[in-house]
């Protein structure tokens with residue numbers, strides 16, 4: 001039987017980013033139940049890096065990740081900006097968002113005219129004002145994933161695909177999977193399957209809720225999109241869209257609570273998205289060129305869950321990255337690697353943010 005220091009369950013961005021760091025100092029295997037890598041959430045994202053997105057813990061993690069992304073800017077990011085728009089009823093929500101975030105992130109408040117000048121596809125009768133985050137960028141998720149994978153390969157990390165866990169045993173301080181491979185530590189990086197995997201190891205769930213998000217792609221026939229147009233997002237996250245190669249990639253920003261599975265888009269969600277975007281823009285829809293959906297997996301407070309479950313230090317959580325798992329992957333991987341490798345994190349992240357993403361808060365162990 002082959003023994004590893006660490007087995008990571010899940011080959012998504014969470015598993016591979018952590019693997020790329022810890023494999024420098026430990027013998028690591030990643031196991032993946034699918035035949036294909038990046039088959040689930042990681043391969044289905046909207047691929048954006050937005051510093052002003054999410055709760056305070058997410059904003060902090062994104063800020064930490066920024067150094068990694070900016071050190072390799074051309075490899076991973078393409079600046080596009082994001083414009084959070086409001087209609088007449090949402091005017092003050094836009095202003096409140098600006099006032100709440102302007103000290104943390106570089107933002108500008110735009111009038112109706114300034115908004116329409118930058119996004120010529122918007123319906124003038126609909127839009128009222130907007131907040132611009134000019135540093136928001138598209139992430140090249142394939143390049144990012146390949147970067148992590150190459151680092152992992154260079155360190156002799158192993159990936160076993162099509163690996164289904166049928167039997168888990170714990171003997172002599174070692175986890176044994178399927179009588180085939182063993183390890184001292186298990187890392188649960190299984191995305192939407194986080195609680196199901198925990199159950200296999202007789203660990204209490206953290207109660208993740210996978211939520212479906214739909215994306216659809218179309219080519220508007222009546223209007224040519226200016227390529228300077230930023231990602232446009234409704235200030236209350238009811239829809240968003242971006243242009244890419246003369247097509248529009250759009251989402252109704254659905255958050256339908258679900259269960260871990262290979263999800264597919266529901267026509268009703270696409271119809272809702274079309275309706276909302278039609279009201280806000282001049283786009284005329286012909287047909288949908290492409291569509292998909294994926295799971296954004298949260299716990300109740302919408303912050304990730306990381307850390308050792310127990311004082312035995314043999315089961316580590318790296319889950320619940322929600323809708324931010326790509327943009328926060330550098331930070332979450334580094335912080336998790338430091339914990340696993342017994343290194344300090346205090347130069348990276350302050351204690352209160354660490355508490356807010358720790359498994360200990362879920363277990364009510366933070367005093």
Ligand SMILES: Cc1cc2nc3c(=O)[nH]c(=O)nc-3n(C[C@H](O)[C@H](O)[C@H](O)COP(=O)(O)OP(=O)(O)OC[C@H]3O[C@@H](n4cnc5c(N)ncnc54)[C@H](O)[C@@H]3O)c2cc1C
Nearest residue numbers: 010012013014033041042046047048191294324325326327
């Ligand atoms: C539509 C959509 C848009 C998004 N947009 C963005 C965005 O713009 N920016 C951003 O930062 N994030 C975005 N996200 C979120 C981001 O995609 C996720 O947070 C991230 O991909 C989660 O990565 P993961 O590795 O935890 O999960 P996954 O990529 O789902 O990987 C988990 C893996 O674990 C495997 N697994 C599960 N159970 C087992 C088992 N028992 N044995 C072996 N393997 C197992 C699964 O097969 C899977 O491959 C978006 C998500 C969606 C769905």
